[in-house]
Amino acid sequence: MRKRSQTELAVLGALSLAPMSGYRVRAEILSTLGHFWAESFGQIYPTLARLEAAGLVARDGNALYVLTEPGRLRLVELLREAPESSPPRNGVLLRLFFGRELGIDGCLELFDQMEREVQEKLRALAEIRAELDPGDPDERFALITVSAGEHSGRATLAWIAESRAALTVPPMRPKV
Amino acid sequence: MRKRSQTELAVLGALSLAPMSGYRVRAEILSTLGHFWAESFGQIYPTLARLEAAGLVARDGNALYVLTEPGRLRLVELLREAPESSPPRNGVLLRLFFGRELGIDGCLELFDQMEREVQEKLRALAEIRAELDPGDPDERFALITVSAGEHSGRATLAWIAESRAALTVPPMRPKV
DNA sequence: CTCCCCATGTAACTGGTTACATGATTCA
DNA sequence: TGAATCATGTAACCAGTTACATGGGGAG
Known part of the structure; x- marks a missing residue:
């Protein structure tokens, strides 16, 4: 396609x-x-x-x-027709991957900024959701797309929390 | 940028x-x-x-x-520099949004296909993770990107399960 | 009467993919 | 010797953004 x-x-x-x-x-x-x-x-x-x-x-x-x-x-x-998925290009992950060059502080800033963006997005989605009628069969489809954004946003927040911890706590070698 | x-x-x-x-x-x-x-x-x-x-x-x-x-x-x-996020273009959500035209069966097929793709992706990520050493400070960054994919994948699976149910169970008007 | 929103379009540019062309090296 | 992989590149095309140009209509 x-x-x-x-x-x-x-x-x-x-x-x-x-x-x-x-x-x-x-x-x-x-x-x-x-x-x-x-x-x-x-x-x-x-x-x-x-x-x-x-x-x-x-x-x-x-x-x-x-x-x-x-x-x-x-x-x-x-x-x-089959949905076309554009090749993935995640600028945040690209930067985090090279975090050794960027430095921990730079990574933490990325997390902060991304967290704010996601929270903003979740707020916007909550507004859209509030305007939709869950009982209307036609609006179920719109609700599903809203739900997708919410799931994705919450997952991103969880990932940020987890990753922040992984970067700030000094890494430990597993005990032999 | x-x-x-x-x-x-x-x-x-x-x-x-x-x-x-x-x-x-x-x-x-x-x-x-x-x-x-x-x-x-x-x-x-x-x-x-x-x-x-x-x-x-x-x-x-x-x-x-x-x-x-x-x-x-x-x-x-x-x-x-600030990470550039390409404008969102999710072909699956676009199709689901017009699910009224596509039909329930078409939507369910989309879910099936997407579920397979996500499971495949999670398998691939598990392999990458297995090759990384969590104790190596340099590889923490790679692990974080893997973790992002895993969070996202699991969220997608949860969303699919939820949405499949929303489409197959006949919608109820909330009781007054 | 001025500003803002509605409305329609185009041209130049950028970014990116795909297909093609070419040839060296390695290995069965 | 022939297939696969490594290696380098280009040309044509496609998709998409941005900036520009233009003008009508309504509100304050």
Whole structure:
């Protein structure tokens, strides 16, 4: 699957929620998918133009983009394709791995900064969760993505606590 | 920080471990940093050429690349820069979010596939961990990165179990 | 009337992958 | 001798960001 298709997928998906302008598509992706997905203006408009040329979306009376029937079929097709995982690139782990060069203090600063970011993220997720209705079958899917972020965030906090201890307590050779 | 610098960082970091060929740099990044970092040939060779032109690395008698003193300083400088987090793009969450279009069965397949991948990853991490010496102060840093993967993997498994249940048990409205 | 948000787009640039091309060395 | 691995590189392509350019409409 080309990466291109994943942007198409995000745009078609956004339009499956409601007809909206390109500007709104971007706002929707930012606010609703923001904690696990990102698209920039420079991608969204050309993608919309392509999708329109292919008849997968159309403009309604108010010039809003709407998903056409072929568009919905294409969306389902893309949803069934294997999710593409971008090659991992974790800047924090890269730095920690070379912690010998960076120094313990530098590592601890990384932990502090990361801890603040994760806590901030968990706060944001709690807000999103508060607005979702667990009883609504359609919103279960959004809840699952929120839950993913929460699990991941809590795991990161636990890892930070554990790793901070491993760095500050002097290492012991296991007794022979 | 330009993304460019992160590739430089990975390459300089690899050469801080030992002098090696470009081919080895790639192999080292693949095997040692592989679970949280990726570089392709197409990046590594041009980067090495740039680094050599800048005097940050040099060729030794066996034509292996070695880190020069300016190179080591540059490495520390890069390590101290703020880690760049690439914009989040989680293909699985993107698909789950549109689970209404994908269907419950499609979601469950996503979980199955992801579960297998995570279990495979945890197995690979266990192997790496087994080869590391917890008493060696230098290897603590590698252990921390392994631990990050393990925490993350276990969190993902817990999330999958929870989410599978949320999708298969019919949703209940909370009692009033 | 000015500022901010909505709205649409483009061009230049950067970063990164993939496929290709080439050749040396080693080992069965 | 032929396959596998080590080794170095390039060219074409793709994806994505950023900055820029433009303008309408509403609020204060």
